[in-house]
Amino acid sequence: MAVVKSVCYVIKTFTINDADKVAVVLTEGGLKKSLIAKNGARLKSAVAGKLDPFNFIEAEWFEKEGQKLQPLNSAAIKKSYFKRISGDMGRFMAFSFYSELADLLVHGEEGSPKFYRLLTHTFDFLETHDDLQTATAYFMFWGLKLLGVFPDFETCAQCGTGLSDGQNCGFSTEKFYCSQCRPQLKPLPEGVPGRLRIMSKQPLSKLIPDPDSDLALLTICNNIFTAFTGRETKSFSLMKPFVFPAG
Numbered sequence: 001m002a003v004v005k006s007v008c009y010v011i012k013t014f015t016i017n018d019a020d021k022v023a024v025v026l027t028e029g030g031l032k033k034s035l036i037a038k039n040g041a042r043l044k045s046a047v048a049g050k051l052d053p054f055n056f057i058e059a060e061w062f063e064k065e066g067q068k069l070q071p072l073n074s075a076a077i078k079k080s081y082f083k084r085i086s087g088d089m090g091r092f093m094a095f096s097f098y099s100e101l102a103d104l105l106v107h108g109e110e111g112s113p114k115f116y117r118l119l120t121h122t123f124d125f126l127e128t129h130d131d132l133q134t135a136t137a138y139f140m141f142w143g144l145k146l147l148g149v150f151p152d153f154e155t156c157a158q159c160g161t162g163l164s165d166g167q168n169c170g171f172s173t174e175k176f177y178c179s180q181c182r183p184q185l186k187p188l189p190e191g192v193p194g195r196l197r198i199m200s201k202q203p204l205s206k207l208i209p210d211p212d213s214d215l216a217l218l219t220i221c222n223n224i225f226t227a228f229t230g231r232e233t234k235s236f237s238l239m240k241p242f243v244f245p246a247g
């Protein structure tokens with residue numbers, strides 16, 4: 001048994017055995033862990049208010065191999081976004097969506113520190129910006145890209161022609177095609193190929209809002225996600241009307 005200390009993002013929490021609280025967290029090493037706080041669900045618990053979703057905490061726990069729940073030793077808040085959501089449904093929905101993606105995309109023993117950095121980058125951005133549309137498209141695009149499941153968007157999957165204009169580009173079953181190879185596909189909004197190129201090179205804070213391209217991109221990402229994981233996110237359709245009210 002080893003003592004482990006890490007800054008973590010709290011993805012979700014639930015209560016078991018009436019009073020014990022389980023926090024599913026993403027560590028800065030990009031691993032998903034389930035930490036259990038004995039009596040942590042009681043009001044007077046030392047972890048009350050700390051193990052809440054959307055919090056970044058510094059946690060220490062006893063790690064035992066092969067054990068599902070790791071006993072939490074201590075937790076302290078580093079940064080809390082829990083209060084930021086009060087009265088802000090857009091942020092609440094967006095944060096819930098990011099948490100669900102982290103929960104469903106992160107697996108296994110090999111961590112993805114880059115995924116953790118993507119999460120902190122997105123939250124940092126939303127501390128000083130209100131552009132939930134760009135942030136949400138960026139988070140999902142990069143989340144899939146880091147896992148290696150976002151397809152090549154610069155060339156047609158069939159003939160290899162460069163895809164520079166949405167009008168000549170369509171998307172079907174996880175791949176991008178030119179309009180010559182797949183004339184039956186609905187053309188993408190014109191800005192999508194350019195948006196993808198910019199997103200793959202620029203940090204979030206450098207991006208200029210482009211809601212039409214971002215909504216199209218997010219829909220593509222959601223298709224890829226469903227094909228890859230074999231399941232739908234619960235929060236995608238809930239989040240969409242709040243983050244893209246005009247969509």
Ligand SMILES: [Zn+2]
Nearest residue numbers: 156159178181
């Ligand atoms: Zn083609």
